[in-house]
Amino acid sequence: MTIHPEREIANLAGADVVDELEVAAMLETHGITDADAVSGYGEPDVFALATRLMRDRPAGPPAPVPEAAPWTPEPARHALRGLLYVLPALGYVAVAGLVAGRAAILLLAGSLGVAWAAGQALAYLGHVRLGRPDPDGARELLRGGTAFAVPLLILLIVGSALVFAVPPGAVMVASGQVVYLLAATVPLVLGAERLLALALAPATVAVPAGLIAGGDAVRSAPVLGAVCLSLLATVAVAVHVTRGAPVTVPGRAELTAALPYAAYGLCAAGLVLFVPVSRAGSAPAAAMAALIPLSLSMGLAEWLLVRLRIAGHRRLRSATTLAGFARHTRLAVTLTVAGYTVALAAGCRLAALTAERITGVTPGAASFVALGAALFLSLMLLAYGYRWPVIGACATAVGAELALLAGAADPETIQLGVTGLLAAGLFLAALTLLGRAHR
Amino acid sequence: MRLALLTEGTYPYAHGGVSVWCDQLIRALPRHHFDVYAICATGREESRWEVPDWATVHRVPLWPGTPPRRSPARPRPDVAGAYHDLLSSLVTPDGDAGFDRALRHLATAGDGTRLPDGDRPIGWLLDAWRHRPAGGPPMSVCDAMRIAEILERWLLPLLWPGPPADLAHATANGLAALPALAAKWRHGTPMLVSEHGVYLRERYLCLAADCYPWPVRATLLRFQRLLCTTVYRTADLVVAGNRYNRRWERHLGVPEDRLRTIYNGVDPDEFPAVTADPAVPALVWTGRFDPVKDLETLIRAFALVHERMPEARLRIVGGARDGDPVYRQRCADLAGELGAAGAVEFTGRVPAVREVYAHASVAVQSSVSEGFPYALIEAMMSGVPVVCTGVGGVPEAVGGAGIVVPPRDPDALAAGCLRLLADAGLRHRLGGAGRARALRLFTTERAVGAYDEVYRELTAGRPA
Numbered sequence: 082m083t084i085h086p087e088r089e090i091a092n093l094a095g096a097d098v099v100d101e102l103e104v105a106a107m108l109e110t111h112g113i114t115d116a117d118a119v120s121g122y123g124e125p126d127v128f129a130l131a132t133r134l135m136r137d138r139p140a141g142p143p144a145p146v147p148e149a150a151p152w153t154p155e156p157a158r159h160a161l162r163g164l165l166y167v168l169p170a171l172g173y174v175a176v177a178g179l180v181a182g183r184a185a186i187l188l189l190a191g192s193l194g195v196a197w198a199a200g201q202a203l204a205y206l207g208h209v210r211l212g213r214p215d216p217d218g219a220r221e222l223l224r225g226g227t228a229f230a231v232p233l234l235i236l237l238i239v240g241s242a243l244v245f246a247v248p249p250g251a252v253m254v255a256s257g258q259v260v261y262l263l264a265a266t267v268p269l270v271l272g273a274e275r276l277l278a279l280a281l282a283p284a285t286v287a288v289p290a291g292l293i294a295g296g297d298a299v300r301s302a303p304v305l306g307a308v309c310l311s312l313l314a315t316v317a318v319a320v321h322v323t324r325g326a327p328v329t330v331p332g333r334a335e336l337t338a339a340l341p342y343a344a345y346g347l348c349a350a351g352l353v354l355f356v357p358v359s360r361a362g363s364a365p366a367a368a369m370a371a372l373i374p375l376s377l378s379m380g381l382a383e384w385l386l387v388r389l390r391i392a393g394h395r396r397l398r399s400a401t402t403l404a405g406f407a408r409h410t411r412l413a414v415t416l417t418v419a420g421y422t423v424a425l426a427a428g429c430r431l432a433a434l435t436a437e438r439i440t441g442v443t444p445g446a447a448s449f450v451a452l453g454a455a456l457f458l459s460l461m462l463l464a465y466g467y468r469w470p471v472i473g474a475c476a477t478a479v480g481a482e483l484a485l486l487a488g489a490a491d492p493e494t495i496q497l498g499v500t501g502l503l504a505a506g507l508f509l510a511a512l513t514l515l516g517r518a519h520r
Numbered sequence: 521m522r523l524a525l526l527t528e529g530t531y532p533y534a535h536g537g538v539s540v541w542c543d544q545l546i547r548a549l550p551r552h553h554f555d556v557y558a559i560c561a562t563g564r565e566e567s568r569w570e571v572p573d574w575a576t577v578h579r580v581p582l583w584p585g586t587p588p589r590r591s592p593a594r595p596r597p598d599v600a601g602a603y604h605d606l607l608s609s610l611v612t613p614d615g616d617a618g619f620d621r622a623l624r625h626l627a628t629a630g631d632g633t634r635l636p637d638g639d640r641p642i643g644w645l646l647d648a649w650r651h652r653p654a655g656g657p658p659m660s661v662c663d664a665m666r667i668a669e670i671l672e673r674w675l676l677p678l679l680w681p682g683p684p685a686d687l688a689h690a691t692a693n694g695l696a697a698l699p700a701l702a703a704k705w706r707h708g709t710p711m712l713v714s715e716h717g718v719y720l721r722e723r724y725l726c727l728a729a730d731c732y733p734w735p736v737r738a739t740l741l742r743f744q745r746l747l748c749t750t751v752y753r754t755a756d757l758v759v760a761g762n763r764y765n766r767r768w769e770r771h772l773g774v775p776e777d778r779l780r781t782i783y784n785g786v787d788p789d790e791f792p793a794v795t796a797d798p799a800v801p802a803l804v805w806t807g808r809f810d811p812v813k814d815l816e817t818l819i820r821a822f823a824l825v826h827e828r829m830p831e832a833r834l835r836i837v838g839g840a841r842d843g844d845p846v847y848r849q850r851c852a853d854l855a856g857e858l859g860a861a862g863a864v865e866f867t868g869r870v871p872a873v874r875e876v877y878a879h880a881s882v883a884v885q886s887s888v889s890e891g892f893p894y895a896l897i898e899a900m901m902s903g904v905p906v907v908c909t910g911v912g913g914v915p916e917a918v919g920g921a922g923i924v925v926p927p928r929d930p931d932a933l934a935a936g937c938l939r940l941l942a943d944a945g946l947r948h949r950l951g952g953a954g955r956a957r958a959l960r961l962f963t964t965e966r967a968v969g970a971y972d973e974v975y976r977e978l979t980a981g982r983p984a
Contacts, residue, residue, distance in 0.1 A: 097734055099734075099737060099741050100738075100742075100745070102720065102724060102745065103724040106721045107724075107725075110725065110812060110888050111888065112888055112909070112911060112926065112927035114910075115767065127767075128767075141656060142734045143734060145658075145660065145733050146733075396661075397661050398660045398663075399660060400660060400661045401646060401649075401650065401658045401659060401660060402646055402661075403646065406661045517638070517639050518639050518642050518661045518664075519637070519642055519668075
């Protein structure tokens with residue numbers, strides 16, 4: 082039978098074999114039999130030959146090879162996304178005249194809440210399919226999901242408007258808001274941020290121009306027209322990036338899976354809208370200046386979360402004790418939260434100073450910083466798969482705020498206290514849960 | 521008799537030798553009831569076999585889409601202790617006794633036993649690895665997580681509550697034998713293990729080095745090794761599909777008196793004797809495209825045959841679905857490079873293999889590793905003379921009724937083929953001898969009968 086040179090079979094017992102039986106298995110697939118072991122190598126059988134090769138091999142098992150993380154941080158993209166979260170605010174400036182009275186404001190807030198919920202659910206399902214990876218499926222889902230949710234939500238708005246006698250102007254604004262939020266979700270999930278930015282260009286140019294012109298210019302027909310154009314362009318972008326995909330409604334299982342994200346979207350909307358809605362009519366718009374840095378900071382939040390996950394991925398592969406892993410993770414979580422909070426606080430301060438210079442009113446910022454920190458921590462825990470505890474905490478916070486409001490306390494104070502407590506609780510939860518290796 | 525027949529990744533969800541054999545066994549023994557415990561991946565696999573009325577298939581999915589529902593209760597301290605010992609035994613040298621004891625404790629801990637999860641097993645693995653004397657690269661938290669996750673799944677069949685059976689028959693060592701171990705330890709159910717290949721040997725070859733970091737691979741293979749040796753020590757009888765495999769079983773501790781060989785068989789009516797020679801000299805190869813079949817050597821050998829005998833043809837029979845399509849393309853390219861493309865035909869999967877043998881002068885096998893291939897005994901049963909490499913159980917299957925050559929040696933393989941193609945007398949003599957040998961030793965009836973006898977022996981003296 083074939084006798085292999087000693088050097089060649091010695092190579093079979095490479096550095097990465099785990100024991101002598103693995104060497105024996107490899108010898109056999111190279112056609113070496115017990116007879117060969119006796120005649121060629123002076124060993125009684127293949128097992129004895131394998132044991133000798135294992136003993137004589139020059140090197141031990143190899144050092145681990147670093148693995149690349151499945152995510153990459155893209156600062157420019159996240160900055161653009163932050164901007165895209167802010168720009169729609171311009172639209173509200175143009176349409177503010179159409180929304181007057183308590184019922185109209187509540188309708189607007191309510192429709193924003195449900196649109197946010199639907200958007201979160203759609204985005205989650207889209208990302209799940211993208212991650213499989215099933216990009217065609219993601220496009221199909223986003224197209225079908227949007228086509229399914231938009232008419233449903235508009236029907237809901239019109240129905241509520243009829244019941245509560247809301248004027249048609251506010252109904253149109255609420256509907257436009259729903260259309261925008263859901264349509265914009267599509268390019269935001271599919272990574273077409275630039276197209277969305279392009280769609281928002283008309284409003285981005287027209288509204289500031291109207292503001293600069295002063296007076297009622299910002300509510301004039303041309304500016305309003307530009308805002309409508311941006312809305313239509315956003316719908317066109319959503320249709321364009323999902324072109325060719327069939328319109329199918331998400332199945333029951335997927336809808337159930339998305340439920341937590343819808344619930345989270347609703348809670349987050351409740352927390353964000355609490356101060357603006359409770360202050361509606363009683364405070365100047367400048368008091369809401371901090372909403373701009375808060376929206377912008379969501380881009381920063383996404384970028385920080387990607388970085389945190391990459392660092393965690395690396396740490397899982399370098400730490401050799403659970404205690405060491407937990408220590409490093411807690412430090413990373415603390416630094417990330419601190420970094421975000423400091424950046425948001427600086428942004429809010431800047432917004433407050435600007436608002437003061439323009440309007441002479443100094444808006445408070447602390448409650449928005451506490452809110453931002455709570456939202457950031459909830460997104461962090463969601464990203465790591467902790468859903469219901471986060472939703473439970475956020476829902477409790479919304480409930481507490483509404484209850485305290487009935488006690489006639491000042492909305493900013495309530496917001497600061499409740500979201501501050503929420504942020505502290507979520508921070509402790511993040512330190513504990515993210516320090517675990519196993520999820 | 522009520523039999524628990526345990527499979528992993530084969531019957532009834534896959535084609536292949538072991539599935540063919542399971543189907544033969546069940547169909548031939550309608551007087552028994554078979555509970556087939558099929559260990560599978562997701563539990564959504566499609567059945568590829570029609571299961572007769574006297575068999576019931578129970579799926580044992582290791583990776584169902586939704587994670588197994590956890591009972592709220594914490595695992596009992598003794599279960600946690602046993603699992604800790606089991607994990608430590610994988611990392612410490614001479615962990616055999618500890619592994620055996622821990623596995624047995626887990627199997628007999630009672631219904632609804634739940635293994636500890638979360639960070640505890642991960643920490644145990646990391647601690648044990650840090651204190652191992654053998655050194656080696658460090659185990660990372662991620663490595664330990666992967667190991668813990670896989671082992672939790674692999675141990676599911678051990679904790680599976682099986683229905684009462686008179687005999688547990690594992691169709692392979694490894695995970696398929698876990699329910700048999702559990703039944704043996706819980707109820708004293710007799711335990712039979714059949715091995716067509718050598719499960720552990722295949723694990724070493726399949727758990728490829730590039731899939732896992734070294735500490736993960738070393739620990740998982742250690743688990744399989746300790747499991748296989750525990751099974752060999754505990755089984756009432758181990759049946760090898762050929763004498764060659766017995767070397768591994770003996771080496772890993774199966775005593776000679778608990779080791780038997782039962783050869784696979786085929787139905788003589790399905791493979792009638794071929795009488796006439798084909799119009800042109802035709803070599804055939806049947807099987808699935810896999811590098812262990814070493815089709816490169818076959819094609820190189822055929823190129824040599826083709827030079828001497830330009831009218832000779834080679835038919836390669838096997839579906840691209842039944843193996844590695846990249847490898848198939850490489851083989852086709854090689855035939856082209858050697859200038860034999862026109863004489864080599866890739867037929868794909870054919871509905872009736874008997875038709876292939878009816879038009880064959882010689883059947884060729886070129887594998888570097890084999891158990892006891894059906895393709896070979898089918899050719900012998902058809903009376904087609906064989907030339908094959910002397911690996912695994914092949915020499916004992918051929919037993920002089922064919923030509924056996926060394927593996928990875930195109931010259932020797934070509935010489936064997938040319939000898940047969942040139943000599944009609946030798947061809948007919950060896951073909952006839954092959955058929956006679958197959959009729960005597962390798963019939964379904966004989967194989968199934970031997971198993972039925974083993975079932976009776978192992979259950980004798982037990983209350984029905």
